[in-house]
Amino acid sequence: MYDFLTGPMLWLTFAVSFGGLLVRIVLYIKGLDQQLDRVAYRAHMGYGLKGAFNSIISFLNPVGARLWRIRPGFTLMFFVFHIGIVVTPIFLIAHNVMLQENLGISLPALPTCVADILTWAAVVAGLLLTLRRVAFPEVRILTTGYDYLMMVITLAPFVTGLLARYGIGDYQFWLTAHIITGEIWLLSLPFTKLSHVVLFFMSRAQLGMDYGIKRGGMKGSSLSW
């Protein structure tokens, strides 16, 4: 079971997940229409790319956009959550050991205590973000069961990973659960709202190009986000 999940199943998961995300990017670009979107992508590529870059960087930086600066509490939860769920799986020492065994390469590994903190922080931030959905009427009205499902899919590998790491109960059970939920999470990326892992960049770039080309960029006035 373990061998299957960390062998063929893992490779299949990677192929579907990363391949699928690539397809999403290609389909997004193919679906651009300068007349319907009202952005002259090709004619002013320079201005467009500058705007796209500005837009992406502003929102990857916790103090880069006015949105982040006026909502420090949310911003903190948001960045802790995202940094935890992106950084930890890639740089975790246990994952790197697997990479080393299978491919003979490894990435720099996080010290265990840092990985622990990041994981805990991501789980707590995720729970707070979920609580926020219940607590605030302006978020509650938008929230559907699908949003909660996405949170469960995202947090499950982290929670099971922690349970396995601390050896609470049956280690083998939690390890298997961790691998299965991790693979479910990866498989969900291209097919669900989690596709925002790549589509965030596409959407931001597109609005950034809009601003960079016709909404001020060509007038030499870069609008601050």
Added chain:
Amino acid sequence: MPEGILCNKTPIKTDEQLKLTLSDSRGTKYYAEMLELEVDSDALWALIQKTMKSRTKTWFEICAHCGLCANSCFLYQVNGRIPQQVPSYKIQSTLGEIVKKKGKVTNEFMRHCMDVAWSQCTCCNRCGMYCPHGIDMGVMFGYLRGLLYSQGFVPWELKIGSGMHRVYRAQMDVTTEDWVETCEWMAEETEEEWPGLEIPVDKQNADIMYTCNAREPKHYPEDVAEAAILFHVAGENWTVPSEGWEQTSLSMFAGDWECCKDNVQNVYDAIERLNPKRATGTECGHAHRATVIEGPYWTGRPDGLPPVPYIHYVEWLAEALRTGKLKIDPAKRIKEPVTLQDSCNYVRNQGLKDVTREIISYIVEPGYFVEMSPTKEHNYCCGGGGGFNGIGMYREQRNVALRTKMNQIIDTGCKLVIAPCHNCWDAIRDLEEEYEIGIRWSFLKPLIIGMLDVPEHMLPKDEE
């Protein structure tokens, strides 16, 4: 009844139909007919499939339902922060449902969408700046309006407005003759005070072609005269076209895409015909957006630009002051606290925030200019944008919407507001009428004329 006589899926194309619709006082019969209007689900779905591409589709899919757009929307803030006014909710519960149901929606639902599209969003595009995913609900509402218009679910005034553009190629019934006569009349009147002043119509190869808002010849012809005075004093080689002089687009607010294209093509044709070096429009926000920012795409210009450089009036004015073509008498500068309304349509949609402040630096005594908060691209809509000002059935909601601007103005402590946009000017006038906070408001033209340092030879000779 699938379609009514007044309320139907056919745009107003004849003067007869226009007058008939206009004669229906306050749209009473029109809205009664709307109750019975049938939704053509197949046509609606076909239109969506043809026009809804990556951007909107992805926006729906990746909206994280985080609610951060809520506070970015002045209508959410000013309406007691009710969750129904959260931008994301407004678009998901209207356009989102139409798409989810593949166009199979009821008449009642379409009327609900009309209410939301025209009374709960002014397409000010502010939310787009505050969404982590860069989702611009204003853009989506513009799209939804187009779908609703195609099915006949559009407020009475905007059905008439786009009909006016189709029949007269102007948002009001100003014909070519009316326009040319107004120019001649204004030139004659103004020449008494400004010797040598002309309003040249259809002059070839001028440096600047001037276009305006049909309300000016119709209701405030002095605005045309003021433009002429400033061009005259600045020594500009300018002209107005007899055809293609109207640059507003109520069809853009109505969602009449076909008409949008026709209007702007009419202006571009005037440019091709007269061959000016540049064009400039009047102090109007949506007209600039329609003719200069969105128009090139409607007409299919691959570079997204008008045929010649086409600037907003504030850009021409800033340039004239900067280069000394117009000189301000320092003694006549504004010496009272004054604030500036940033129009969404040329600030958030074309970045013209610094030139307006440059104008302020010439005409306001240092220390008297007070910024609104928030300001520039983060400024709020005047409260009447996107056609909201003109729709009778949403007057009450519009009046509530004005309160944001009212509070912003009150917070500055100023009694004078400069509003270089017709729509903002109207909204501020209406808010004073409604709430009586004791303010004055003005376009730039009359203010500047009042403080010009005019060369001796341009002044009328004393008749003694």
